[in-house]
Amino acid sequence: MKHLTAFFLTFFASFTLCCGQITDPKATEVWQPEPRVVTPGQGTKPPSDAIVLFNGTGFSEWVSLKDSAAAVSWNLARDSSMTVQPGTGDIMTKRVFGDCQLHLEFRTPLVVKGEGQGRGNSGVFLQDRYEVQVLDSYQNRTYSNGQCASIYKQTIPLVNACRPPGEWQTYDILFTAPRFNADGILLMPGRVTVIQNGVVVQMNTEIKGTTEYIGLPRTEAHGKAPIRLQDHGDLVSYRNIWLREL
Amino acid sequence: MKHLTAFFLTFFASFTLCCGQITDPKATEVWQPEPRVVTPGQGTKPPSDAIVLFNGTGFSEWVSLKDSAAAVSWNLARDSSMTVQPGTGDIMTKRVFGDCQLHLEFRTPLVVKGEGQGRGNSGVFLQDRYEVQVLDSYQNRTYSNGQCASIYKQTIPLVNACRPPGEWQTYDILFTAPRFNADGILLMPGRVTVIQNGVVVQMNTEIKGTTEYIGLPRTEAHGKAPIRLQDHGDLVSYRNIWLREL
Amino acid sequence: MKHLTAFFLTFFASFTLCCGQITDPKATEVWQPEPRVVTPGQGTKPPSDAIVLFNGTGFSEWVSLKDSAAAVSWNLARDSSMTVQPGTGDIMTKRVFGDCQLHLEFRTPLVVKGEGQGRGNSGVFLQDRYEVQVLDSYQNRTYSNGQCASIYKQTIPLVNACRPPGEWQTYDILFTAPRFNADGILLMPGRVTVIQNGVVVQMNTEIKGTTEYIGLPRTEAHGKAPIRLQDHGDLVSYRNIWLREL
Amino acid sequence: MKHLTAFFLTFFASFTLCCGQITDPKATEVWQPEPRVVTPGQGTKPPSDAIVLFNGTGFSEWVSLKDSAAAVSWNLARDSSMTVQPGTGDIMTKRVFGDCQLHLEFRTPLVVKGEGQGRGNSGVFLQDRYEVQVLDSYQNRTYSNGQCASIYKQTIPLVNACRPPGEWQTYDILFTAPRFNADGILLMPGRVTVIQNGVVVQMNTEIKGTTEYIGLPRTEAHGKAPIRLQDHGDLVSYRNIWLREL
Numbered sequence: 001m002k003h004l005t006a007f008f009l010t011f012f013a014s015f016t017l018c019c020g021q022i023t024d025p026k027a028t029e030v031w032q033p034e035p036r037v038v039t040p041g042q043g044t045k046p047p048s049d050a051i052v053l054f055n056g057t058g059f060s061e062w063v064s065l066k067d068s069a070a071a072v073s074w075n076l077a078r079d080s081s082m083t084v085q086p087g088t089g090d091i092m093t094k095r096v097f098g099d100c101q102l103h104l105e106f107r108t109p110l111v112v113k114g115e116g117q118g119r120g121n122s123g124v125f126l127q128d129r130y131e132v133q134v135l136d137s138y139q140n141r142t143y144s145n146g147q148c149a150s151i152y153k154q155t156i157p158l159v160n161a162c163r164p165p166g167e168w169q170t171y172d173i174l175f176t177a178p179r180f181n182a183d184g185i186l187l188m189p190g191r192v193t194v195i196q197n198g199v200v201v202q203m204n205t206e207i208k209g210t211t212e213y214i215g216l217p218r219t220e221a222h223g224k225a226p227i228r229l230q231d232h233g234d235l236v237s238y239r240n241i242w243l244r245e246l
Numbered sequence: 247m248k249h250l251t252a253f254f255l256t257f258f259a260s261f262t263l264c265c266g267q268i269t270d271p272k273a274t275e276v277w278q279p280e281p282r283v284v285t286p287g288q289g290t291k292p293p294s295d296a297i298v299l300f301n302g303t304g305f306s307e308w309v310s311l312k313d314s315a316a317a318v319s320w321n322l323a324r325d326s327s328m329t330v331q332p333g334t335g336d337i338m339t340k341r342v343f344g345d346c347q348l349h350l351e352f353r354t355p356l357v358v359k360g361e362g363q364g365r366g367n368s369g370v371f372l373q374d375r376y377e378v379q380v381l382d383s384y385q386n387r388t389y390s391n392g393q394c395a396s397i398y399k400q401t402i403p404l405v406n407a408c409r410p411p412g413e414w415q416t417y418d419i420l421f422t423a424p425r426f427n428a429d430g431i432l433l434m435p436g437r438v439t440v441i442q443n444g445v446v447v448q449m450n451t452e453i454k455g456t457t458e459y460i461g462l463p464r465t466e467a468h469g470k471a472p473i474r475l476q477d478h479g480d481l482v483s484y485r486n487i488w489l490r491e492l
Numbered sequence: 493m494k495h496l497t498a499f500f501l502t503f504f505a506s507f508t509l510c511c512g513q514i515t516d517p518k519a520t521e522v523w524q525p526e527p528r529v530v531t532p533g534q535g536t537k538p539p540s541d542a543i544v545l546f547n548g549t550g551f552s553e554w555v556s557l558k559d560s561a562a563a564v565s566w567n568l569a570r571d572s573s574m575t576v577q578p579g580t581g582d583i584m585t586k587r588v589f590g591d592c593q594l595h596l597e598f599r600t601p602l603v604v605k606g607e608g609q610g611r612g613n614s615g616v617f618l619q620d621r622y623e624v625q626v627l628d629s630y631q632n633r634t635y636s637n638g639q640c641a642s643i644y645k646q647t648i649p650l651v652n653a654c655r656p657p658g659e660w661q662t663y664d665i666l667f668t669a670p671r672f673n674a675d676g677i678l679l680m681p682g683r684v685t686v687i688q689n690g691v692v693v694q695m696n697t698e699i700k701g702t703t704e705y706i707g708l709p710r711t712e713a714h715g716k717a718p719i720r721l722q723d724h725g726d727l728v729s730y731r732n733i734w735l736r737e738l
Numbered sequence: 739m740k741h742l743t744a745f746f747l748t749f750f751a752s753f754t755l756c757c758g759q760i761t762d763p764k765a766t767e768v769w770q771p772e773p774r775v776v777t778p779g780q781g782t783k784p785p786s787d788a789i790v791l792f793n794g795t796g797f798s799e800w801v802s803l804k805d806s807a808a809a810v811s812w813n814l815a816r817d818s819s820m821t822v823q824p825g826t827g828d829i830m831t832k833r834v835f836g837d838c839q840l841h842l843e844f845r846t847p848l849v850v851k852g853e854g855q856g857r858g859n860s861g862v863f864l865q866d867r868y869e870v871q872v873l874d875s876y877q878n879r880t881y882s883n884g885q886c887a888s889i890y891k892q893t894i895p896l897v898n899a900c901r902p903p904g905e906w907q908t909y910d911i912l913f914t915a916p917r918f919n920a921d922g923i924l925l926m927p928g929r930v931t932v933i934q935n936g937v938v939v940q941m942n943t944e945i946k947g948t949t950e951y952i953g954l955p956r957t958e959a960h961g962k963a964p965i966r967l968q969d970h971g972d973l974v975s976y977r978n979i980w981l982r983e984l
Contacts, residue, residue, distance in 0.1 A: 022461040022765045028399045029389035030708060033676060038405040040415075040443030047407070047445050099679060101446045143275035153274045158492070158923055159284040161293070174439065174446055176680065179671075181738055183528060185896055187591060188668065189944065193420065193439060193450070197286030199293050200347045200420055203492070204439070204450050206927065206944045215268040216522060246404070246449070246673055273514045276954060279922060345925060404677055422926065425917075427984055430771060431650055433837060434914065435698065452681065452698045462768060492919055514953040520891045521881035530897040532935030539899070539937050593938045635767035645766045650984070651776040653785070666931065666938055685912065685931060685942070689778030691785050692839045692912055695984070696931070696942050707760040738896070738941070 038244075044080070046103070046242035053093055053227065054104075054241040056080025065090040065228065074231075081107070081239035084122060084231045091231075092128060096224035099246040102126070102173040107237040108136035110166030114234075116142040120165060122236035123152060123211075125228035126175050129220075131211035132194055132202075134236060138162045149194055149201040154208045154217060161199035168239070169197050176246075177224075178207065184221035284490075290326070292349070292488035299339055299473065300350075300487040302326025311336040311474065320477075327353070327485035330368060330477045337477075338374060342470035345492040348372070348419040353483040354382035356412030360480075362388040366411060368482035369398060369457075371474035372421050375466075377457035378440055378448075380482060384408045395440055395447040400454045400463060407445035414485070415443050422492075424453065426467035530736075536572070538595070538734035545585055545719065546596075546733040548572025557582040557720065566723075573599070573731035576614060576723045583723075584620060588716035591738040594618070594665040599729040600628035602658030606726075608634040612657060614728035615644060615703075617720035618667050621712075623703035624686055624694075626728060630654045641686055641693040646700045646709060649686075649693035660731070661689050666738075670699065672713035776982075782818070784841070784980035791831055791965065792842075792979040794818025803828040803966065812969075819845070819977035822860060822969045829969075830866060834962035837984040840864070840911040845975040846874035848904030852972075854880040858903060860974035861890060861949075863966035864913050867958075869949035870932055870940075872974060876900045887932055887939040892946045892955060899937035906977070907935050914984075916945065918959035 022028070039048035046052055053061045056079070059072035066089040074091060075083045108120025120136030130151065137148035137160055144150070149157035149171075163169045171194060178190035190207035193200070209217025229238060268274070285294035292298055299307045302325070305318035312335040320337060321329045354366025366382025376397065383394035383406055390396065395403035395417075409415045417440060424436035436453035439446070455463025475484060514520070531540035538544055545553045548571070551564035558581040565580045600612025612628030622643065629640035629652055636642065641649035641663075655661045663686060670682035682699035685692070701709025721730060760766070777786035784790055791799045794817070797810035804827040812829060813821045846858025858874030868889065875886035875898055882888065887895035887909075901907045909932060916928035928945035931938070947955025967976060 022760075025460045027760045027765055028391075028458070028460070028462065028708065030391040030399075030402065030710075031389045033402070033711075034387070034390055035393070035403050035406045035677070036675060038407045038445055040407045040409060040445050049405070099673070103444070141280070143277045144280055145274075145276040147281070153276075156276065156279070156923075157281050159295070160281045161284045161286045163286060172441065172444070174449060176449075181591070184525060185527070187738055187941070191450075195418065195441070198349070198418070199284055199286050199490070200492070203420055203422075203925070204437075208946060212274070214271045214274070216274065216520065218522075219525075244445070246446070246679055268514075268519045273519055274954060276956075279957075281923070282921060345919070402677075427837070429774060431648075431773070433695070433984055449679070454700060462766065464768075465771075492925055517952045520883075520950070520952070520954065522883040522891075522894065523881045525894070526879070526882055527885070527895050527898045530899045530937055532899045532901060532937050541897070595936070633772070635769045636772055637766075637768040639773070645768075648768065648771070649773050651787070652773045653776045653778045655778060664933065664936070666941055668941075683942075687910065687933070690841070690910070691776055691778050691982070692984070695912055695914075696929075704766070706763045706766070708766065736937070738938070 044240050046240075047244060050242035050244050051095070052242050054082060054238065056239060059091070061093055061095065062091045063094055064088065065092055077237070079239070081237045083235055083237040086231060086233045086235070089231050090228050092226040092228035094226070096226055097127070097243060097245065098177040098224045100175050101244040101246060102175065102227065103171070103243070104241040105168050105170050105239045106134050107168050108134075108165045109235045112136065112165050115140060117146060119234070120236055121232035121234045123230035123232065124171065124173070125211070125230065126173070126192065127177060127222065127225035128228050129210045129222070129225065130190060130192070130207050131230070132171065132173060132192070134230070136162070136165050138164045149196045151192065151202060151205060151207060152211045153213070154211070155202065155205050157194075157196070157201035158203065159199065159201060161196045161201055163197060171196055180221035186219045290486050292486075293490060296488035296490050297341070298488050300328060300484065302328075302485060305337070307339055307341065308337045309340055310334065311338055323483070325485070327483045329481055329483040332477060332479045332481070335477050336474050338472040338474035340472070342472055343373070343489060343491065344423040344470045346421050347490040347492060348421065348473065349417070349489070350487040351414050351416050351485045352380050353414050354380075354411045355481045358382065358411050361386060363392060365480070366482055367478035367480045369476035369478065370417065370419070371457070371476065372419070372438065373423060373436075373468065373471035374474050375456045375468070375471065376436060376438070376453050377476070378417065378419060378438070380476070382408070382411050384410045395442045397438065397448060397451060397453060398457045399459070400457070401448065401451050403440075403442070403447035404449065405445060405447060407442045407447055409443060417442055423470075430467035432465050536732050538732075539736060542734035542736050543587070544734050546574065546730065548574075548731060551583070553585055553587065554583045555586055556580065557584055569729070571731070573729045575727055575729040578723060578725045578727070581723050582720050584718040584720035586718070588718055589619070589735060589737065590669045590716045592667050593736040593738060594667065594719065595663070595735070596733040597660050597662050597731050598626050599660050600626075600657045601727045604628065604657050607632060609638060611726070612728055613724035613726045615722035615724065616663065616665070617703070617722065618665070618684065619669060619682075619714065619717035620720050621702045621714070621717065622682060622684070622699050623722070624663065624665060624684070626722070628654070628657050630656045641688045643684065643694060643697060643699060644703045645705070646703070647694065647697050649688070650695065651691060651693060653688045653691035653693055655689060663688055669716075676713035678711045782978050784978075785982060788980035788982050789833070790980050792820060792976065794820075794977060797829070799831055799833065800829045801832055802826065803830055815975070817977070819975045821973055821975040824969060824971045824973070827969050828966050830964040830966040832964070834964055835865070835981060835983065836915040836962045838913050839982040839984060840913065840965065841909070841981070842979040843906050843908050843977045844872050845906050846872075846903045847973045850874065850903050853878060855884060857972070858974055859970035859972045861968035861970065862909065862911070863949070863968065864911070864930065865915060865928075865960065865963035866966050867948045867960070867963065868928060868930070868945050869968070870909065870911060870930070872968070874900070874903050876902045887934045889930065889940060889943060889945060890949045891951070892949070893940065893943050895932075895934070895939035896941065897937065897939060899934045899939055901935060909934055922959035924957045
C-alpha cells in the first residue's frame with residue numbers, strides 16, 4: 001500500500017502541472033444555458049418562434065397611422081400580398097418591439113412610372129422612427145442615401161442589390177434598439193444589419209437618429225415601438241412579413 | 247428701387263432663419279459615392295460580385311491542408327455537392343480573405359450515427375482560425391458552446407435552428423476580421439454574424455481568439471487567411487459556397 | 493409688377509439649387525437637448541454629479557459581503573484612505589449600478605511581500621461580477637490575463653502602466669452593462685474602458701462573462717448590481733472613489 | 739492486480755468528470771503575450787512611450803497648414819504653452835497617425851469676448867478631418883452639437899464639463915480610425931472617446947464623417963493623417979500635447 005500511495009502523490013503532482021495547460025477538452029465545454037429549439041422556416045413558412053405580422057389573410061396585426069380605430073384600407077391580393085392604397089396613409093403594427101429580426105418581401109410596380117424618389121417608393125420604419133428605404137432603385141439613380149436599402153438620409157448601402165421592378169425582393173433585418181440614459185441622452189445608438197436578396201447592404205450600421213425628410217436626424221428617447229410601413233403614393237406590395245424578438 | 251432693396255434685405259434675413267432650420271429636403275441628400283450594382287443571386291446562382299468557391303464542378307479553389315501540393319480528395323457528387331472523405335484531412339481555399347460575406351450550404355448524414363460531437367461533425371474556419379461549428383444538432387444534445395452554429399468553444403448560438411439530418415441547411419456569415427497593433431496586441435476583435443436557415447444565431451458576436459479543442463482561445467496577430475472546411479471523420483456534405491469581399 | 497414676379501420665380505429656382513447643397517451653416521446646428529452642466533473635479537474633489545462612494549470619512553456607502561448587517565471592518569487611515577483588513581472579506585456598495593464612470597485610486601504595499609498573484613492583490617468588481625484586477629505588477633511577472641489592469645482571466649491589458657509599490661495609482665473606468673433578452677441569453681455583452689495612471693489599458697473591451705478564478709467565464713442574466721472591492725489578504729489601500737451614472 | 743485495475747478505471751472516470759469542470763485555476767491563465775512596460779506620466783511628464791507633440795520648447799513636430807514650408811508662427815509662451823496667432827492659420831503635425839491616445843491641455847482666454855461660437859473657439863482635428871470642438875462653453879450657450887467637447891456638428895457631449903475661461907482644461911482622447919474597403923466605401927466607422935477634465939463626454943462615439951462647417955459630414959477613404967489644431971481667430975492656448983500610437 002505504501003508504494004501505491006507514493007505513486008498517487010506523484011500522479012497528482014504531474015496532474016496539476018498538466019492541467020494548468022488544460023489537457024482535457026471537456027474543460028472548455030459549456031453546457032448551460034441550452035439554446036431553445038426553433039424550427040426554421042421553409043418557403044413562405046416562417047420560423048416557429050416568429051410573430052407573423054402578415055401572411056396574406058388580413059390586417060389583424062395592423063392599424064392605420066391616420067386613425068388607429070379605422071380598419072386598414074390597403075389592398076389584399078389573392079397571392080397573399082398587400083399593396084399600398086395611395087392616400088390612405090402608413091400602417092403600423094399593433095404590437096411594439098425592441099431588438100428583433102424582421103423578414104419581409106416587397107415588390108415595386110412592374111409598370112415603371114416616375115423617376116428618382118418618385119418610382120416605387122415606400123419604406124420600413126423600425127420602432128416607428130428609423131427607415132430602411134424601399135424604392136425601385138433598379139436603373140433609377142437618386143441620391144445615394146435615399147436609394148433602396150439606405151437608412152434613409154443617413155447611410156448609403158454597401159452596394160445596390162436591387163431586383164428589377166415587378167420582382168419580389170427580400171429584406172432580412174437585424175435590429176438592435178438604441179439605449180438612452182435618465183437624462184434622455186443617447187448612451188448607445190441603435191444598430192441595423194440589412195441583407196437584401198441575400199446580399200449584405202447594411203452591416204451593423206449605427207442609426208444616427210430619427211429619419212427626417214427635411215433636416216437632420218433627431219435623437220429622442222423612447223421605448224418599444226411599432227413597425228411601420230409607408231404609403232408614399234406608389235403601388236408597392238408586401239408579403240410574408242414576420243418578426244422574431246431577440 | 248429703394249423699396250425693392252429694403253424688401254430684399256428683409257427677405258434674406260428671414261431666409262437665413264428659415265434655412266437654419268433646413269426647409270429644403272435636398273439639403274440632406276448625399277449623391278456620392280454611388281454604390282456599385284450587384285446582381286443578387288437566385289436559387290443556386292450567386293450574386294454577381296461573388297467569388298465562387300465551390301459550385302460542384304471541382305476543387306480548383308481548394309487545396310488539402312495536409313499537403314497543399316496534392317489534389318483534394320474529398321468526394322464530388324452529381325448533385326453538385328462535395329462530401330468529406332474521412333481521413334484525408336481539412337481542405338482550404340487557395341485565396342486568402344479578410345472581411346467578407348460567406349454563403350454555404352451543408353448537410354449532415356441522413357443515416358444518424360454516433361451522438362454528441364460524434365454526429366455529423368465538421369466546421370467552417372474563418373481566416374483558418376475561427377470556427378463556426380457544423381454539427382448534427384437536431385435532437386442531439388452536446389455542450390452548448392459546441393453545438394451547430396456555435397463559435398466553437400466560445401459562444402453558444404442564440405437558438406438551435408437546425409434542420410434534421412439529411413436536409414440541406416444554409417449559413418450566411420458576415421465576418422469582420424480582427425485588427426492588431428504593431429506590438430501584435432489585439433486592438434479590435436473580429437466579429438461575426440451568422441444566419442442559419444434564415445434565423446439569426448450569432449449577432450455581431452465578438453471572436454475571442456483562435457478556436458481550440460483543448461484549452462483557451464489564443465490571440466495571434468495575422469493578416470488575410472483562407473477559409474477552411476474540416477474533416478472530422480463524418481460524411482458531411484457542402485454545396486454552393488461563395489464569398490463576397492467586403 | 494410682372495417683371496418682378498418673373499424675377500422672383502427665377503430667384504426661387506436657383507435658391508432651391510443652392511440650398512440643396514446647404515449653403516447656410518445654421519442648417520447643421522442642433523440646439524436640443526442641451527447637455528446639463530457638470531462642474532469637473534479638481535484634485536480629490538469629484539465632479540459635481542458624482543456619487544461619492546468613499547472620501548475617507550467612513551463606510552456609509554458600503555457593506556460587508558460576508559454579513560451585510562455587520563459594520564465594515566476595513567481600516568480607515570488619517571490620509572483619507574482605507575486599507576483591506578485581511579480576513580474580513582470583500583466589501584460592496586449599498587447602491588446598485590448599471591452603466592457608469594468609476595474613478596478610484598489604489599496603492600499596493602510599499603513593503604513588497606510575495607510574488608505573482610501573492611503581491612498586492614485586490615480587485616474592483618463591476619456589477620459584483622466583472623473584475624478589473626488590482627495587483628502589484630511592478631516588476632512582478634504573473635500570467636498576463638491576471639496582471640494589474642487585466643479583466644481578470646479574460647483580457648490582458650494593452651500595456652503594463654503600473655507605478656511602483658507604495659505609490660498611489662488611478663483607475664478611470666467607463667463601463668457599459670451587458671444586456672440580456674427574455675430567455676436570459678446575452679444579447680449585447682458588457683464593455684469596459686480602463687485608463688490607468690493616464691494610460692489606456694483596456695479600450696472598449698468586451699466582457700466575456702463573470703470573473704472566475706477556476707474555470708471559464710459564465711453568462712448569467714442580471715440587472716443593476718453593486719461595486720465590490722476584494723479582500724485578497726493583502727494590505728491594498730483605496731481612496732477617492734466616486735461614480736457617475738451614465 | 740485485478741482490484742487495482744478496477745480502482746484505476748473508476749479513478750480515471752471520475753477524474754475526467756472533475757477535470758471537465760476545470761478544477762485547476764492554472765487552466766485559465768494566459769501567459770503570452772506579456773504587455774510591454776510603459777512608465778506612466780506624472781504632472782506634465784508624459785508616459786514613456788508617448789510621442790511628445792508639444793512641450794513648450796518649440797514647433798519641431800508641426801507645420802503650418804497654409805504653407806508647410808514656412809515656420810509655424812503661433813506664439814510660444816514662457817509657461818510652456820502656445821497660443822493661436824490669429825490669421826496665421828491652422829497648424830498640423832508632420833507625422834501621420836491612425837489609432838491613438840491623445841492628451842492635450844487647452845485654455846480659452848480669461849478676458850471673455852464675443853459669444854456663442856465667437857468665444858474661445860479652436861479645435862482638435864483627428865486625422866485632419868474629425869474635429870473635437872474646443873470652445874469657451876462656460877455659461878456660453880451655442881448649438882449643442884457645436885459646444886466644447888462636441889464632435890463638431892455631429893454629436894453633442896454627454897454633459898458640459900467645461901472649466902471657466904482662463905483655466906487650463908484637459909482632453910484625453912481615445913481614437914479608433916475608420917476602415918474603408920477597396921471600393922472606398924466605409925466598412926467600419928471611426929470611434930472616439932473623450933474625457934474632459936476627468937469627466938467622460940464622448941463615449942465610444944461613432945464618427946459620422948468629415949467635419950463640415952456647412953453641409954453634412956462626408957465619407958472619404960484615407961489612411962493615416964496628421965493631428966491639426968485650428969486657428970479660429972481666438973487666442974486659445976495649448977500645452978502638454980502627447981500621443982501614444984495604439
